[in-house]
Every structure is written in C-alpha cells, then in structure tokens.
Amino acid sequence: MTDETKNKFVLPFPLLTLVAGIYIAFWSKLYLNFYLNTDFGWLFTCLQRYLAGGTYATDFYETNPPLSFLLYLPAYLLYSTLGVFPSIGILIYFAIINVLVAVIILKYMRLYDFPATMKAGVIFSLIFVTTWLTNASYGQKDHLIFLLFLPYTLMHVGIIASRTIPKNLIIITSILGGLAVCIKPHYLLIPATFYLYRLVANRNLLKIILSIDFVAFVLTGLVYLAFIYMCFPDYFNIILPEVLEYYGEDKPLPVTPHLSFMVLSVTAFLILLFVQETEQTKFLRLTVFALIGLSILSAIAYYAQNKGFYYHTIPFFGYAAMAFILALFGLIYYSSRILEASIIVPVVVIFLITHTFMTGFPPGFLSTKEFRD
Known part of the structure; x- marks a missing residue:
C-alpha cells in the first residue's frame, strides 16, 4: 500500500473543510451565548484606566503583572475604536493566535517529516481542544500558555534529536516560550525540564547558555522585567509586596478535584501499548509522549499555583486531552486506515465526557448591559 493511498481521505477534502467550518461556527455561537467573563471585564477596565494615564496603585489595583491585561490590548482597541463587544473581540483575537500557532506547528512537523496523517490528527485535535475544552475560558491567560508551549515543545524535541531548525524559527519559538513564563512564572518548570535534560544528555553547560534558544528565552524575560520596572514601578514597590502577603494568608481553592x-494522560499511555511500534507509528508515539510529559509538568505547575479555578486547568487538561485524542486516533487509523473515523471517534468520546461544557451561564459572568453600565 503506497503512502498516498494510506493518507487518502474517504470524503472529499472540501467537504471536510466545510464540516470543520460548520463546527467552528457552531462553537463560536455557543461561546458568544455566554455572558462576558468578569475577568475580561476587569482587564478591559485596567486597560482603559492605564491608557488614560492611570497607575497600579491609584487607579486600578490589579494583583497580576501588567502583561495580564496588556495581552488584551488588540481586543480592547477593537472595542474602543470600532465598538466590537469584548467577547467578539477576544474570539477574533485568539482565533488569529490559534492560526499563527498552528502555522508554526505545521512548520515544525514539515521539518521533522511528519506524515500527512499525523499533521491532520494534530491540527484537528488542537482545534477541538482549543475550542470545546476551553469553553467559557476561551481567551484566558492559561489558554494562551497552553498554545505557546506547543511549538516551544516541538522546538526542544527537534534540538534534542539534533534536527536542523532555521534560526529565525528558533528565535520566534523561544520568545513565545518566554512570554508563556512571563504570563505565569511557575510554568518555568517546563523550560527548566528541557534545559536540564539537555544538560544531562550533553554535559555542556556553556553550550546551552550560548545557544540561540536559551539566549532568546532569557532575553524575553529580562526585557519584560525591565519594562515593568520602567513603566510600572509601583507594581514592584507597592503591589507585589502586598500581593505576596495576601496570598500567603489566603486560603486556596481546592485543586485536587x-x-x-x-x-x-494515563489512558493515552495505555492506548499506546496497543499500537505496534513501527517506522510509521514513531511520530505518533513521540507526539503523544511529549504531550503526556507536558500535561504532567503543567499539572505540577497548576498544583503549585494552589488556585483551583477551572481555567487554571486548561494547560494540563488540554495537553492530556490532545494526548488521548491522538493515541486513540493512532490506534484506529493504523487498524482501519480510515482517516475520518480516526479523527471523529476520539473527538466524539471526549465530547460525550464533556457535553455540558458549552451550556449554561456560569457565575462570574456579565451580560452585555452589565458590562456597558
């Protein structure tokens, strides 16, 4: 059986594209049915006051560093200049981010000679996870962290495997990883694990320190710290000490549930035991194991944060769900060679588990009128 035959869709590609488009439109309608998250309402208020000349200490008391609200500047500008309601602006803004991340992921998969089946599986699983599983938390900072670490992990996989990667791609990806850590520093655990592995494997600390990816990653953090110091001095002098004291006394929300x-992730690992290890399945196994590792590291970071909000789970839940979808995808595909069934069945299984995720109006959401008032 030729590779072309093995990778052929049963249904015409335009029809599959249409189905994907219908799903995205359907999900977008469900998302826009939610009231505006109060977090977004507050972050837009911070931006409004900051752009009007306000400061942390006197005009908006935001406990998180400035990147937490500056991230949403594009969506805020859509609202302030064109009157686009925040939910729609965030939907558009993160849709663009999703597309850009998917393009970078595809670039890495082409560099690593991933077969077309794996490319399809990864992209379709990403579309489902970044929409349905994020649900009302679509556009949260944790959602962005989930997205940014995907290409960052692919970069490190290639470096560890001694693959040739264009320098500009390494720099861009390292900056993305650096931004993820700037958003929530406890996710430094993920890059630290990669660099520790490379140090143990190569036993050359100087080589790692002088590598392009490490320099770009560290510079991203240093530039951000300098930016905060120059533009938001009251954050370091006033807000941060008070926040550390507050969270030191605050009772955490339950994180273990x-x-x-x-x-x-455990199920994904067990499924892989039934997928025969061959030249064709090596990319599948590599991808699933990488996602399982990411989910474990992200779960540790989530636990360390000690705040059990649902949106905090998006990184480790998203990686675990992608690992499960791709593992089941591989098991079905390498048994049946029907690509559509391989993609649809895992998604349906996840959907049945999470069928209530896009319904109802959770507490902590604002109606359009409440936000405008």
Whole structure:
C-alpha cells in the first residue's frame, strides 16, 4: 500500500473543510451565548484606566503583572475604536493566535517529516481542544500558555534529536516560550525540564547558555522585567509586596478535584501499548509522549499555583486531552486506515465526557448591559 493511498481521505477534502467550518461556527455561537467573563471585564477596565494615564496603585489595583491585561490590548482597541463587544473581540483575537500557532506547528512537523496523517490528527485535535475544552475560558491567560508551549515543545524535541531548525524559527519559538513564563512564572518548570535534560544528555553547560534558544528565552524575560520596572514601578514597590502577603494568608481553592483530568494522560499511555511500534507509528508515539510529559509538568505547575479555578486547568487538561485524542486516533487509523473515523471517534468520546461544557451561564459572568453600565 503506497503512502498516498494510506493518507487518502474517504470524503472529499472540501467537504471536510466545510464540516470543520460548520463546527467552528457552531462553537463560536455557543461561546458568544455566554455572558462576558468578569475577568475580561476587569482587564478591559485596567486597560482603559492605564491608557488614560492611570497607575497600579491609584487607579486600578490589579494583583497580576501588567502583561495580564496588556495581552488584551488588540481586543480592547477593537472595542474602543470600532465598538466590537469584548467577547467578539477576544474570539477574533485568539482565533488569529490559534492560526499563527498552528502555522508554526505545521512548520515544525514539515521539518521533522511528519506524515500527512499525523499533521491532520494534530491540527484537528488542537482545534477541538482549543475550542470545546476551553469553553467559557476561551481567551484566558492559561489558554494562551497552553498554545505557546506547543511549538516551544516541538522546538526542544527537534534540538534534542539534533534536527536542523532555521534560526529565525528558533528565535520566534523561544520568545513565545518566554512570554508563556512571563504570563505565569511557575510554568518555568517546563523550560527548566528541557534545559536540564539537555544538560544531562550533553554535559555542556556553556553550550546551552550560548545557544540561540536559551539566549532568546532569557532575553524575553529580562526585557519584560525591565519594562515593568520602567513603566510600572509601583507594581514592584507597592503591589507585589502586598500581593505576596495576601496570598500567603489566603486560603486556596481546592485543586485536587480537577487533577482527575489527568486520567486522560494515563489512558493515552495505555492506548499506546496497543499500537505496534513501527517506522510509521514513531511520530505518533513521540507526539503523544511529549504531550503526556507536558500535561504532567503543567499539572505540577497548576498544583503549585494552589488556585483551583477551572481555567487554571486548561494547560494540563488540554495537553492530556490532545494526548488521548491522538493515541486513540493512532490506534484506529493504523487498524482501519480510515482517516475520518480516526479523527471523529476520539473527538466524539471526549465530547460525550464533556457535553455540558458549552451550556449554561456560569457565575462570574456579565451580560452585555452589565458590562456597558
């Protein structure tokens, strides 16, 4: 059987594209049915006051560093200049980010000679996870962290495997990883694990320190710290000490119930035991194991944060769900060679587990009128 035959869709590609488009439109309608998240309402207020000349200490008391609200500047500008309601602006803004991340991921998969089947599986699983599983938390900072670490991980996989990667791609990807850590520093655990592995494998600290990816990653963090110091001095002088004292006394929300999502990573590992290890399945196994590793590291970071909101679970839950979808995808595809079934069945299984995720109006959301008032 030729590779062309093995990778052929049963349904015409335009029809599959249409189905994907219908799903995205359907999901977008469900997302826009939610009231505006109060987090977004507050972050837009911070931007409004900051752009009007306000400061942390006197005009908006935001406990997180400035990147937490500056991230949403494009969506805020859509609202302030064109009157685009924040939910729609965030939907558009993160859709663009999703597309850009998918393009970078595809670039890495082409460099690593991933077969067309794996490319399809990865992209379709990403589309489902970044929409349905994020649900009302679509566009949260944790959602962005989930997205940014995907190409960053692919970069490190290539470096560890001694693959040739264009320098500009390494720099861009390292900056993305650096931004993810700037958003939530406890996710430094992920890059640190990669660099520790490379140090143990190569036993050459100087080589790692002088590598393009490490320099770009560290410079991203240093530039951000300098930016905060120059533009938001009251954050370091006033807000941060008070925040550290506040969170030191604050009782955390329960975090352990959401760790049950990690059962998807365990299931993905068990499924791989039934997928025969061949030249064709090596990319599948590599991808699933990388996602399982990411989910474990992200779960540790989530636990360390000690705040059990659902949106905090998006990184480790998203990686675990992608690992499960791709593992089941591989098991079905290498048994049946029907690509559509391989993509649809895992998604349907996840959908049945999470069918209530896009319904109802969770507490902590604002109606359009409430936000405008």
